[in-house]
Amino acid sequence: MKAPKFATAILLAASMSSYSVWAADAVQGNADAARAKNSMCIGCHGIPGYKASFPSVYSVPMISGQSQKYLENALLAYKKGDRAHPTMRGIAAGLSEQDMADLAAYYSMAPAGAGK
């Protein structure tokens, strides 16, 4: 009776620890690395008043100063299709999870309202 319970506890502990290792490795954002990745974001998220005029005038939300987790989740949602905006879906489709984590780290550290 005791052995199966013990085995279950070992399995549970093993799966939990491998999960946290994975999370720490894969989702750690590096703001410095994002500097080489954000050139295309600036075109839209860097316009004063946060408006883009192509193909029609639409509002671009401010992303600098928002929480890192929020930004990362937003990019992931575009990539997965949970968020439907076609432009951001297209952009997020080309980003890896590491890119998203880096960009989220970068923008969360940028001063709010910096227009980046």
Ligand code: HEC
């Ligand atoms: C062609 C213009 C354009 C470019 C380029 C662009 N974005 Fe966006 N972005 C938008 C628009 C418009 C929205 C609002 C979409 C919506 O309503 O869902 C948006 C939304 C977002 C959001 C969600 C903000 C929120 O408050 O929910 C994030 C995060 C984001 N963009 C990050 C980025 C990053 C990072 C890049 C560069 C890799 C980038 N964007 C490039 C136009 C752009």
